[in-house]
Amino acid sequence: MSKESDLIAAMRKLALHPAARGLTDDCAVLPFGGETLVLTHDMMVEGVHWLPGQDMADVAWKLVATNLSDLAAKGAEPVGVLLGFTLGEEDTRFVAGLGEALQAFGVPLLGGDTVSGNGPRSLGLTALGRATCSPVPSRSGAKVGDTLWLTGPVGAAMLGFEALRDGTGRDSTTFRRPLPRLAEGRTLAPLATAMMDVSDGLLIDAARMAQASGVTFAIASESVPFPAALPDSRRDDAMRWGDDYELLFTLPPGLPAPVAALRIGVAQAATSSPVIIDGAVPHGNLGYMHD
Amino acid sequence: MSKESDLIAAMRKLALHPAARGLTDDCAVLPFGGETLVLTHDMMVEGVHWLPGQDMADVAWKLVATNLSDLAAKGAEPVGVLLGFTLGEEDTRFVAGLGEALQAFGVPLLGGDTVSGNGPRSLGLTALGRATCSPVPSRSGAKVGDTLWLTGPVGAAMLGFEALRDGTGRDSTTFRRPLPRLAEGRTLAPLATAMMDVSDGLLIDAARMAQASGVTFAIASESVPFPAALPDSRRDDAMRWGDDYELLFTLPPGLPAPVAALRIGVAQAATSSPVIIDGAVPHGNLGYMHD
Incomplete structure (x- = not known):
């Protein structure tokens, strides 16, 4: 069992709320205000998820796109994103790419946090969506013959x-x-x-x-x-x-x-x-x- | 003007949605369904927000508590959190402290992401809350004489x-x-x-x-x-x-x-x-x- 698997197993014990879907799905699915929220948070780390020296505008685009892809898998309409950003090189390019992605997908930046850090940069994005059908699809519904x-x-x-x-x-x-x-x-x-x-x-x-x-x-x-x-x-x-x-x-x-x-x-x-x-x-x- | 200030100024131009409150408030405030969502995302970085060697259970607690404090400033009732986690030392302690904080404040873990990384660790938490009154308080309403x-x-x-x-x-x-x-x-x-x-x-x-x-x-x-x-x-x-x-x-x-x-x-x-x-x-x- 890998280290991450052990950790996720321990986290699952904390995620007993039905909206968490046992942390086994792409998104959390939470009833709120008569509708259904679809929520995801994905991270990208320098040297793991992008090549050193890569255009930060592309990194920003991908951070947005990969989170919205999780919403797409639920059929959800994107509502907004919150960004967790570590300062570094090429921040102007990052903001440019972020703006391009947000405009391309029609989703607003709602908030987030910016910190200074040393070493490899870490970025996080939370995307919120609105479910467009019920039940919201999961990974677990395939039946024999499908x-x-x-x-x-x-x-x-x-x-x-x-x-x-x-x-x-x-x-x-x-x-x-x-x-x-x-x-x-x-x-x-x-x-x-x-x-x-x-x-x-x-x-x-x-x-x-x-x-x-x-x-x-x-x-x-x-x-x-x-x-x-x-x-x-x-x-x-x-x-x-x-x-x-x-x-x-x-x-x-x-x-x-x-x-x-x-x-x-x-x-x-x-x-x-x-x-x-x-x-x-x-x-x-x-x-x-x-x- | 500091580097972070420049960046935040550039980000504000992307955050024109009224829910973002111009990125000048503690939280985003977003009507959803018939209710109002209150959203925040705060990060903690090793060596910046916690001392090297500090008990990771305390770090987890603080990550939850500081995000919930932003919800408190809006009078919001916590609904759930999503965690962005970088693997490292003392992960078992982290999960223990996370569980203690979630239980103490009665808030469920809904989802998130876990990545491996090198160098200083970076943690992010998104907290969601439900507004309990309207309008949701902001920083901008103080009047002369208050x-x-x-x-x-x-x-x-x-x-x-x-x-x-x-x-x-x-x-x-x-x-x-x-x-x-x-x-x-x-x-x-x-x-x-x-x-x-x-x-x-x-x-x-x-x-x-x-x-x-x-x-x-x-x-x-x-x-x-x-x-x-x-x-x-x-x-x-x-x-x-x-x-x-x-x-x-x-x-x-x-x-x-x-x-x-x-x-x-x-x-x-x-x-x-x-x-x-x-x-x-x-x-x-x-x-x-x-x-």
Whole structure:
């Protein structure tokens, strides 16, 4: 058991309120004032979540986009964000990128805190949303026979990261400026039996949804969408890399997807492996493992 | 102008939504459903907000208490918190202290994020509250003639910090485990013309309230409450040290305080100095200056 796993297990004992969803979902879901609040808080740390020297405007964009992606997975309409900011280099660029993201997604900055610090910078964002349907989708509703879908390719962020890291000059937009699938999430929320965003990798996130739902997902790799630029030899890597922020969701048998999406598998009775690829248990790490 | 001031000025241009209150208040105040959300996000950084080697249970407590103190200043009832946590030493102690604080204040952990990082740790907490009266008090409502009050002494946290730093063995509880004035805030909220919590120091926070309200506060130092253990020679220091988390508020002329509090001054027409002590302009830094 990793250190973070131990800690999260201890925290879960403090998070018994039903709104916390046992800390196993992308968001907290809290009734308030006759409506339902959807809440998430994600952090980014220098050297872990972004490359040293990366444009801080891109970092700001990604901080906003990844939190809004959690709201998208709940079908929630963004209401506002609070920012936890550690001062450092390129703060003007950060504010510029923050403004671009807030404008692009139509969400206001409501508050937050700014501190000075030494060493690697740490950023946090809390995003608030308004649920648009009830119940709010979770990871745990997939049933045997449900179909498994993905709103777009995986692997583009991996290629973008490598281009940026290696300075190849190839396009890195998908890694730097992800787009939360807010409209798709809202359309899917009343229909999907389970939904989440793919942040840590398709296989690991599918495994998490399978475990939360008590099923096994059988995925056909030939159905998984990849970017055109991805070499065939990298398809396995692409399924284990995160940061694409597509939505992964299940629909009842026979229901077509109401948004652009590809059917990549089906929910079967649970086996010892929560995910099966082309009939076999995938080996090795399924994706980004928090340590 | 300090670096943080420049940055906050730039952020204010992004925070034009009325709920953000221009980023000049302790909390964002957002209508949601048929009620009003009160939102705050405060950070703590190792070496800045706590001493290296300090018990992480106390750090957790303080992180919760300082955020709830912002809610107290709005008279809000706490609804839940989201935690941004950087892994490090003594995580078990942190979780223990977090649990103690959440239980003491009756507030649930709703969610958050945990990351690994190197270097000084950074913690963030978002606290959500429910407004209990309308309008929700701000810093900006004090009028000329209003009386200025404080719910308790300033300086105990300073003495506690020094005891801890110097290892004297004297009591450091006030510094380590502050108590947000939640009950007092709720009682005061419908009556106070302005209210805030004293986090950075009595003089600087009074100056901020005065500037937000467009008045000058004339404070009589002999009326300011200090802890019994404070030497007379440290009174000036105590008025410039934060971390006590008492509530500072104004009432209309003639209205007695409905909670235990001391009257320390009066709002006068604005002068070039937002705060006057015993008839004179205070010299030097008024409190903890964010840099």
